[in-house]
Amino acid sequence: MDDALALTVSDLRVLGDDGRAILTVPHLAVPQGAAIGIRGPSGAGKSTLLFALAGLASRASGRVAWGTTDIVAMGEGDRAAFRRERIGMIFQDFLLFEELGALANASLAASFAPRRRRGAIARQAGATLARLGLAGGARAVASFSGGERQRVAVARALSTDPAIILADEPTASLDRETADRLVDDLVALARETGKTLIAVSHDPAVHRRMDRLVDVVDGTLAAEAPADA
Numbered sequence: 648m649d650d651a652l653a654l655t656v657s658d659l660r661v662l663g664d665d666g667r668a669i670l671t672v673p674h675l676a677v678p679q680g681a682a683i684g685i686r687g688p689s690g691a692g693k694s695t696l697l698f699a700l701a702g703l704a705s706r707a708s709g710r711v712a713w714g715t716t717d718i719v720a721m722g723e724g725d726r727a728a729f730r731r732e733r734i735g736m737i738f739q740d741f742l743l744f745e746e747l748g749a750l751a752n753a754s755l756a757a758s759f760a761p762r763r764r765r766g767a768i769a770r771q772a773g774a775t776l777a778r779l780g781l782a783g784g785a786r787a788v789a790s791f792s793g794g795e796r797q798r799v800a801v802a803r804a805l806s807t808d809p810a811i812i813l814a815d816e817p818t819a820s821l822d823r824e825t826a827d828r829l830v831d832d833l834v835a836l837a838r839e840t841g842k843t844l845i846a847v848s849h850d851p852a853v854h855r856r857m858d859r860l861v862d863v864v865d866g867t868l869a870a871e872a873p874a875d876a
């Protein structure tokens with residue numbers, strides 16, 4: 648597989664607003680298309696790591712390279728453009744527009760994309776919703792269940808056909824069956840299209856579906872573990 652967007656992190660350090668180091672990553676390498684789980688206790692720095700990988704950590708130093716693109720070294724505008732083009736993000740609080748329906752939420756990126764890409768984004772959003780069992784209907788997501796909302800968030804993250812998916816606790820607050828279905832779908836969608844999937848999760852069912860697990864402990868990325876550990 649083309650490894651053009653393999654991830655290489657070295658000597659990453661993220662400082663908090665108070666100047667304290669909240670995350671240190673000496674080294675992390677992820678081939679393009681791999682599925683990686685990030686584990687660790689609450690407050691260890693897992694979300695901070697995802698933010699840093701997306702170029703959203705404001706006080707970061709070191710190197711976070713997707714292929715040859717080091718997003719730490721980039722200016723804010725280029726970083727935002729890279730993120731828009733390459734990265735799909737799935738966050739815990741969904742950030743959905745309550746009064747809009749599933750498709751409108753899932754194809755939100757079309758509003759910010761160049762005109763020529765808008766149709767493709769809306770089509771991709773619709774196709775992913777259908778794949779996830781949420782086709783049709785303009786009902787506002789305000790009345791959706793947690794599992795339905797999470798699926799809309801997944802369809803939105805995939806709508807731009809990003810090479811990289813970053814997910815923060817994608818199965819949190821879902822019942823076991825819904826969580827299993829969602830992670831099966833997410834991993835399958837990523838694998839079918841060679842996307843890199845990096846998922847923070849406490850859920851052993853998520854861990855089992857990953858190629859590799861990495862542990863964040865006390866603000867440091869520790870030794871790697873096999874996926875069935």
Ligand SMILES: Nc1ncnc2c1ncn2[C@@H]1O[C@H](COP(=O)(O)OP(=O)(O)OP(=O)(O)O)[C@@H](O)[C@H]1O
Pocket residue numbers: 662663664665669687688689690691692693694695696
């Ligand atoms: N901007 C910031 N300024 C100062 N401290 C911060 C900042 N962001 C996060 N922190 C602190 O850094 C630590 C790591 O936070 P982070 O959200 O990455 O943890 P986490 O491992 O994702 O936790 P959880 O599993 O509870 O979501 C926490 O102690 C948090 O309070």
